[in-house]
Amino acid sequence: MRLHGYFRSSAAFRVRIALNLKGVSVEHAFRHLRRNEQIAPDYLALNPQGQVPTFETDSGDVLVQSLAIIQWLDETFPDPPLMPGNSLRRARIMAFALSIAADIHPVQNLKVLNRLRSMGHDEKTVMEWAAWINRDGLAASEKLIAEEAGPFAFGAAPTLADLCLVPQMYNARRFGVDVTAFPRLLIAEKAALALPAFDRALPQNQPDAEN
């Protein structure tokens, strides 16, 4: 199995955490987004969206979209489960994951920020945009788990929710967001980063990491 990623991609970061939690080893290939390696013809043949991550299974099937890859991993390697519980619980976990993976991340990815730059906005305005959607979105995510027992987003073990949360908190800080406004998210993040599966997946711990 092979994961095509980029150290700083929060979508690839989610998949790295899932693989680590499942104890599944894969080959890692790196695509440098700022050098546009994700739009090279050989990569577009794998992933027509020109995004990371892309996942290749042992049977040569190609999967795209981090949450779809994680769903496949969770069904193929069920232990530990990343979407545990009854339907209501699973819907809550999925809603939290989407509050990040749909409502925050795509609005601040490189493609959107580059579009803002091409419209003539300076770097300060572009960073303000990224900070805005992180601040606004994480405030909503915080409310979704405010009543949830911790320490993780949903109880005593990490779920898909935490796989989305930790990379987004990393992004939020990078864009200058004051994350102390989200005490419940910080509790979940702290519990997650105490686990080697999360720590080893951090951008700075990847072979392709740069300053």
Next chain:
Amino acid sequence: MRLHGYFRSSAAFRVRIALNLKGVSVEHAFRHLRRNEQIAPDYLALNPQGQVPTFETDSGDVLVQSLAIIQWLDETFPDPPLMPGNSLRRARIMAFALSIAADIHPVQNLKVLNRLRSMGHDEKTVMEWAAWINRDGLAASEKLIAEEAGPFAFGAAPTLADLCLVPQMYNARRFGVDVTAFPRLLIAEKAALALPAFDRALPQNQPDAEN
């Protein structure tokens, strides 16, 4: 059960289709987004993100995020299945759904377009932004099912993929995108709209519809 929606919300549109396909009747409540009814205190108490849709179950549980609501509906009312097939098939369906629900829709929703307006962009530029992300995103979605037998996105029956596709095609046209560039998506859309479950869910067929 009660669905809080808005006729033109493509996320609410997805849930309406799911309910129709499952043959599940619910009470409909309407939140007028352009009148900011989604940020009224009573609604924020239900849905802290101030988004539609919100779904209330018969036991009084509140669910948010269209794909999480649809997941709950699909597990609670399994016939017909919206995520059929083996893990690989399910991952492909989910990836297509996310290519729309994560990569297109959140980048062109009212909140983002209003942010662009507040940055001083005129209506032409805002519409160009919305058209750009629809055109770019749907081109990728098209490639994800280019090799799939039709007529639906994934085979002979509608899936979660079609629930995301039909509302996004509606949006794309509204923003002036030339959808003839996406012949495979048009085949799937046509098959879907021939079903009453999709037709009855169209924005113009809702009680709160306006011109």
